[in-house]
Amino acid sequence: MGLLRLAFDGFHQARARLGEYLSAHDTGAHAVAIPAAETIYWACVLDEQLTSNGGYKTVRGRAIGDVMRGARWVRNRATHALPLTVERTGGLSLPLQVPITIEPVVVRWLRADRLPPEPPEYVDAAGRTAYDKTFADRPVNDPVEDLAQWFANEHGRRGSRLRGM
Structure with a gap:
């Protein structure tokens, strides 16, 4: 139960830090990249700890399999290749063009x-497809909130290892 609790707490603490960075008005993609990657890391660790229970894997596959697979794919990209996985979009940019529209500033996951x-030895075409479907071009917090809702539901599921925490 110790590693499961660590992963559960790590996910929620990293998610809170991500929220703090996203709510800061002058936060750019570089600042958000660290808590975003950390949050995804802990989500994957928590999922891996829960997967040892066959019932969890069956339920997860039906409910949130693509988001979790996309999370694992981007986690692997972030830890092995160290790319910036998010970008800041919107706001005012020069040169101005008429008509002027100012998009809200949003930090999004890259495609x-x-x-x-x-x-070549680690190609995961299904993971890449799942990532593009569930993460790419979405605001950083959207798939994280999908994961948080999934873990909250799992916490309440009868027979879940999270239920006792």
Whole structure:
């Protein structure tokens, strides 16, 4: 139960830090990249700890399999290739063009084709597809909140190893 608790707490603490960085008005993608990667790291560790229970894996596959697979894919990209996996978009930029529209500033996950390629021995085409489907071009917090909601549901599921925490 010790590693499971560590992963559960790590995910929620990293998610809180990500929220703090996202709410800071002058935060750029570089500042958000660290808590975003950390949050995804802990989500994957928590998922891996829970996967030892066959019932969890079956339920997860139906409910949030693509998001978790996308999270694992970007976690591997972030830890092995050390790319910046997010970018800040929107705001005012020069030169101005008429008509002027100012998009809100948002930090988004990059598309897979903008990240370094996987080494040939670690290609995960299904993971890349899942990432593009569930993370790419979305605000950083959106898939993180999907994961948080999943873990909250799992926490309440009868038979879940999270239920006792």
